[in-house]
Amino acid sequence: MDETVAVIGTGNMGAAMVARLRAHGRPVTVFNRTGSRAAALAARTGAEVATSARAAAASARVVVVSLADDAAVAATYEGTDGLVAGLRPGAVVAETSTVSPETVRALAGPVAAAGATLLDAPVSGSVPVVERGEVTVLAGGDAAALDTARPVLAAFASRVLHLGPLGSGATMKLVVNGVVHSLNQAVSEALVLAERAGVDRRAAYEVFAASAVAAPFVHYKRAAFEDPDGTPVAFRLDLVAKDLALLEALAAANGARMDQADTNRRLVGEALAAGYADRDISAMAAFLRST
Template identity: 60%
Template sequence: MKVAIVGAGRMGSAMAARLQQAGNDVVVYNRTREKAEAVGAAVAETAREAAAWADTILVSLADDAAVLHAYGGPDGIAAGLRGGSVVVETSTLDPETVHRVAELVGERGAALLDGPVSGSVPLVEQGKLTFLVGGPADALDQVRPVLDTLAAQIFHVGPLGSGAVVKLAVNTVLLAINQAVAEALVLAERAEVPRETTYEVLVNSAIASPFVAYKRAAFERPDQTPVAFSLDLVAKDLGLIGQLAERVGAVMPQAAANRAAVLAALDVGMGSRDMAAIAHWLEVGVPNES
């Protein structure tokens, strides 16, 4: 299939590479052209050009503002869409943003799925992402061959916007686990039990999970492990969770406490570091000089 990737960040680049390896024709657009060129696929000059070329468009951007900018205007995604094409919005967004861009997509006779993913770059490379998809079933059937290349599991969770809601629910748990693991490790270290010893118990205990296992290197060897999910994006997602909770009347004290801790880490310059670096903030309150 002809697939366009809009957004050549860590996840977008990995998805483009995986799809190319599987034999799909791929074009990439990114506002910073150098990032798109680094993927090794064809590069579009505009988001409109990428969308006009493709049958399936996967969008992977950092936040709601970037998504709204990418869809709108004469060079945006919506302007290039052809009738019958399908856009899969994989970014983590406010559900209201999903509905806003759906109007632009629908005006062009195309379909939008909100399909945020659970998983990191290594899982993209292995084709083991989890897609949480909201939107029409027939559109999902149309793009399933593309998503199957990237995913071990595809959940159709309901109508448009449901994918964004479930992704925020998943991240509520994920980010709580990250905070709890960081606190547990620092507690044990302060009591003179090495971090590696504690982690070995964690991954073989009742709290063992895929997340706890694959974050081990980030917690034990932070200076040698690439960033998978930066703390500034963690703060963004916790903000979205708080906004949704306020709209629907959900009381979420743990998520609020986790956000306060992450914002404090950002205040001392840790935003670009991996989410596991929250353990370092708990230790000393400032980032490592390295």
């Protein structure tokens, strides 16, 4: 029988990963700070529920972490009931959260002291892409540890790219998300302009999907842009704001200009101030319609 996999964090992305792992026959133990969410996921998928991050980590050779931000990640690793306290010697932790490269590097020491190895392994793709098993894992860290984790990652990823030392994956995730957020802003602005100039929303989007701008993002966000009130939230705007802040910090540390990211961050901030924090990334179009 396949070894148990621990998944810590059962938000939208973590829950989708658990469902894929269970569909592949993997035993899975889950932990979430909001226990009811983990229990509901376990009821749907047949996963086991752990009472702490420590207990979840103790159950598995490969631990997958999927959390909202740097503070949540750091808190989950620390303490007597934290992830590090439960790690088995030889375990591999795949940190799939979108966080600062410095956060990942800071966690590597405590993980290594427990006899385990930390990978930064964020994924490029949204919840529907996880559900199809087609995300790309952007991995940084030890190659042998990545080989240990690959069979687990393959349950929800079609490609696993090893980009270099620890922190490389986190760096590239922020870089890629910078492009995604720029695409989102460009599509939002163009769609609202077409509508205000008298072109039907779906007709306008059909042109986007059939033209040179038809990136994968344009296709998989189509339903969200065309029917914003009838499509589930996949990527909240408050998390977009978090990504853009991390991207700007990374750029500042490396002396890179990010004029487009600066503009996007300002506009997302306006949308958050207007009450759009819990809306999907595509709700930037709805925000623009309201201004």
